[in-house]
Amino acid sequence: MAKPKVITFANQKGGVGKTTSAVSTGHHLAKEGKEVLIVDFDPQGQCFTALGGNAENCVFNMLIQQSDPRQWVRETGRESLHIIPGNRTTATAQIVMSAENRPITAVQDVLKPLYKEYDYIIFDTAPSVGGLQERAVWASDLVVLPTATEYLSSDGLIQMMTTLTGLAEKGWKGKLAGILPTFYDTQTKQSQTAITQLQEYFPDSVLTPIHRATILRECAAEGMTIFEKSPKSRAAKEYAALADYLTTL
Numbered sequence: 001m002a003k004p005k006v007i008t009f010a011n012q013k014g015g016v017g018k019t020t021s022a023v024s025t026g027h028h029l030a031k032e033g034k035e036v037l038i039v040d041f042d043p044q045g046q047c048f049t050a051l052g053g054n055a056e057n058c059v060f061n062m063l064i065q066q067s068d069p070r071q072w073v074r075e076t077g078r079e080s081l082h083i084i085p086g087n088r089t090t091a092t093a094q095i096v097m098s099a100e101n102r103p104i105t106a107v108q109d110v111l112k113p114l115y116k117e118y119d120y121i122i123f124d125t126a127p128s129v130g131g132l133q134e135r136a137v138w139a140s141d142l143v144v145l146p147t148a149t150e151y152l153s154s155d156g157l158i159q160m161m162t163t164l165t166g167l168a169e170k171g172w173k174g175k176l177a178g179i180l181p182t183f184y185d186t187q188t189k190q191s192q193t194a195i196t197q198l199q200e201y202f203p204d205s206v207l208t209p210i211h212r213a214t215i216l217r218e219c220a221a222e223g224m225t226i227f228e229k230s231p232k233s234r235a236a237k238e239y240a241a242l243a244d245y246l247t248t249l
């Protein structure tokens with residue numbers, strides 16, 4: 001069976017650009033003619049609103065009913081870009097999964113029937129650790145850790161790295177695609193310091209930064225992606241480059 005490349009965007013911190021990165025990467029790949037499915041594992045359900053849609057309890061239903069996941073796929077109004085949206089009920093699904101002691105393969109198992117239909121499956125995750133994140137990572141070939149460079153948040157990253165190492169010891173076959181510095185601002189000392197320290201702590205793992213760009217905030221508020229709102233912007237070029245790089249890994 002053909003297998004899609006599965007990519008998770010994760011960081012236990014909120015507001016670091018996970019959702020923006022997941023949606024932008026997904027749309028770029030779709031524009032390149034790939035069939036892309038975004039799965040929103042964050043109970044805040046912001047993936048679909050960032051695409052102009054409505055949060056819905058599809059992730060909950062998919063995880064709890066464990067029936068054919070196709071029925072939970074929604075169209076985004078963009079060619080080749082599909083989504084399984086979530087909302088706050090996703091948190092309940094996470095509790096149920098923990099209570100039922102679902103295996104580490106739970107997310108992979110539930111999505112498998114969809115594999116042959118997509119080239120890429122992209123997981124956006126909640127700003128927390130454990131349950132759903134770990135199971136999403138287990139299902140993933142690549143993990144991207146967006147991290148804001150406004151302040152240094154290496155403690156969160158170290159914890160994520162520990163999680164990845166732990167999963168690798170249990171037989172996880174995927175790998176860290178890299179740490180993605182976001183909100184990069186060449187004008188501020190914090191940003192420069194943060195990048196330098198990231199490179200020190202995590203040599204070879206730091207990806208090309210995404211600059212701070214007000215237009216990305218406007219995109220999310222208006223339900224448009226950067227490729228629709230401002231395809232020639234630096235932010236669009238940076239996200240296109242990230243997505244293209246991920247296809248090479």
Ligand SMILES: Nc1ncnc2c1ncn2[C@@H]1O[C@H](COP(=O)(O)OP(=O)(O)O)[C@@H](O)[C@H]1O
Binds near residue numbers: 018020021211
């Ligand atoms: N590079 C950036 N520059 C400016 N604003 C950004 C950037 N990336 C994301 N944002 C905005 O910052 C907020 C948090 O980003 P988001 O992607 O939702 O983070 P997370 O999913 O990690 O919580 C959103 O309003 C988003 O539009």
Ligand SMILES: [Mg+2]
Binds near residue numbers: 018042044046124125
């Ligand atoms: Mg988010």
